[in-house]
Amino acid sequence: MGYSKKFSYLTEGQHFDASTHVIVTFYMEAKDDFNRCAEAVAAESSVGTWTDTEGLDEALFMKYAARVFDIEKFDQKSGIIKVAYPLALFETDNIPQLLADVAGNVFGMRELANLRVRDVELPESFVRANKGPAFGIPGIRETLGIYDRPLLGTIIKPKVGLPTSEHVRIAYEAWVGGVDIVKDDENLSDQDFNPFYERVNQTLEARRKAERVTGQKKLYCPNISARISEMYARAKFVREMGGRAAMIDIVTTGYSGVQFMRDQQMNLILHGHRAMHGAFTHSDKHGIAMLVFAKLARLAGIDQLHTGTVVGKMEGTEEEVTKIDTFLRGDWFGMKPTMPIASGGLHPGHLPRLVEILGKDVIINLGGGIHGHPDGVSAGAKAARQALDAVLEGKTLSEYSQKHPELAGALKKWGEFGKQEGKESEKGTYVHALVKSPALSVAKRSKTDVLKL
Numbered sequence: 221m222g223y224s225k226k227f228s229y230l231t232e233g234q235h236f237d238a239s240t241h242v243i244v245t246f247y248m249e250a251k252d253d254f255n256r257c258a259e260a261v262a263a264e265s266s267v268g269t270w271t272d273t274e275g276l277d278e279a280l281f282m283k284y285a286a287r288v289f290d291i292e293k294f295d296q297k298s299g300i301i302k303v304a305y306p307l308a309l310f311e312t313d314n315i316p317q318l319l320a321d322v323a324g325n326v327f328g329m330r331e332l333a334n335l336r337v338r339d340v341e342l343p344e345s346f347v348r349a350n351k352g353p354a355f356g357i358p359g360i361r362e363t364l365g366i367y368d369r370p371l372l373g374t375i376i377k378p379k380v381g382l383p384t385s386e387h388v389r390i391a392y393e394a395w396v397g398g399v400d401i402v403k404d405d406e407n408l409s410d411q412d413f414n415p416f417y418e419r420v421n422q423t424l425e426a427r428r429k430a431e432r433v434t435g436q437k438k439l440y441c442p443n444i445s446a447r448i449s450e451m452y453a454r455a456k457f458v459r460e461m462g463g464r465a466a467m468i469d470i471v472t473t474g475y476s477g478v479q480f481m482r483d484q485q486m487n488l489i490l491h492g493h494r495a496m497h498g499a500f501t502h503s504d505k506h507g508i509a510m511l512v513f514a515k516l517a518r519l520a521g522i523d524q525l526h527t528g529t530v531v532g533k534m535e536g537t538e539e540e541v542t543k544i545d546t547f548l549r550g551d552w553f554g555m556k557p558t559m560p561i562a563s564g565g566l567h568p569g570h571l572p573r574l575v576e577i578l579g580k581d582v583i584i585n586l587g588g589g590i591h592g593h594p595d596g597v598s599a600g601a602k603a604a605r606q607a608l609d610a611v612l613e614g615k616t617l618s619e620y621s622q623k624h625p626e627l628a629g630a631l632k633k634w635g636e637f638g639k640q641e642g643k644e645s646e647k648g649t650y651v652h653a654l655v656k657s658p659a660l661s662v663a664k665r666s667k668t669d670v671l672k673l
């Protein structure tokens with residue numbers, strides 16, 4: 221017995237036109253009959269509910285019902301389903317509504333053990349209905365005048381608690397030491413110890429001074445995350461003070477906040493931090509894949525987005541991170557590409573492997589990996605830049621460190637990923653284990669690894 225007594229949401233093998241349908245790929249674990257649960261997902265996220273209703277007649281069903289058209293079962297209860305949603309179900313520039321539809325009630329249905337949105341494929345007309353990044357990779361590079369290498373960023377640490385004067389000093393030293401971009405941390409906003417407006421005013425002054433000293437354009441990404449009216453006020457202030465960028469915590473603020481800020485067309489590079497994404501992306505069986513968050517961030521207008529490092533402290537396999545980064549950089553019906561940001565647990569010793577995996581169109585962010593340098597922030601920034609220069613010149617870090625003491629200091633403390641251990645290498649952690657264990661061959665990959673993609 222299907223989910224409905226009147227209609228079937230199951231049309232296995234039927235073809236659906238990708239230009240007139242949103243196609244969602246789910247991983248689903250059913251508690252009882254698999255096909256019935258698959259229909260329940262399609263019904264609940266389109267025209268159905270737990271019982272047939274008078275208003276749902278044949279004409280309305282045929283026009284607006286979502287359909288399960290592809291099923292790949294792993295076993296009796298679990299597998300991948302693809303669901304086609306008629307484009308008419310969506311307001312194509314309204315991301316909250318899209319999520320309420322394909323990633324809304326379905327997550328709480330009693331008959332499902334698990335459900336994960338692995339991908340959302342949008343038709344061209346849907347994508348083109350959205351502004352996308354104002355700057356994108358080309359605009360970011362043009363703003364900085366840097367075209368042929370990864371960009372180097374840092375996050376002021378400790379992430380909260382520093383007085384404004386210290387924040388400013390550290391930012392200046394990082395810029396002069398060789399970093400291109402300085403950002404606030406995700407939980408720094410407008411606290412008494414470091415008030416937003418004062419911080420922006422003084423840090424932008426320090427940026428201008430660092431630009432004069434280095435002759436190089438720099439970026440400061442202050443965190444404007446707040447209620448929308450306040451985000452607007454803060455962004456306006458950043459603009460008036462000569463700022464070129466602003467950071468938004470896109471998950472805690474929500475896509476509506478991002479779309480609102482993009483709509484203001486304030487000529488600010490929008491830096492997307494993804495704090496809290498882990499509540500949705502961590503499980504490979506339940507939640508929403510980071511690829512979906514990344515697609516929606518680009519659609520909403522984020523110019524540069526945190527997407528993972530593969531080798532740092534945050535989870536994210538090489539396959540998953542490179543798939544997301546490739547999407548962000550790739551053509552998407554003419555929408556500008558979003559610059560991926562690799563951040564989290566990185567130190568100079570990671571750079572060779574990081575550039576090898578992620579290429580040059582990436583922002584490499586080091587927080588502790590700069591501010592934890594034994595000789596302080598300035599040495600930390602220099603060490604990071606020296607590591608990048610070594611990679612760009614095709615030299616090994618150990619060779620380069622012979623004539624660059626700051627890099628030598630970093631390698632002594634943290635070692636080089638995959639090559640040498642430092643005094644404080646992360647022994648026994650995922651990173652260390654990754655170095656010691658051969659890459660998982662496809663044959664050996666477990667179902668869990670497949671699910672992560």
Ligand code: CAP
Nearest residue numbers: 375526528534563564565566586587588
């Ligand atoms: C990194 C960071 C970043 C996270 C973000 C932090 O600091 O500032 O917010 O890494 O993770 O607060 O941890 P460190 P992701 O360099 O000191 O680790 O980019 O994966 O969203």
Ligand code: MG
Nearest residue numbers: 375379405406
């Ligand atoms: Mg942070």
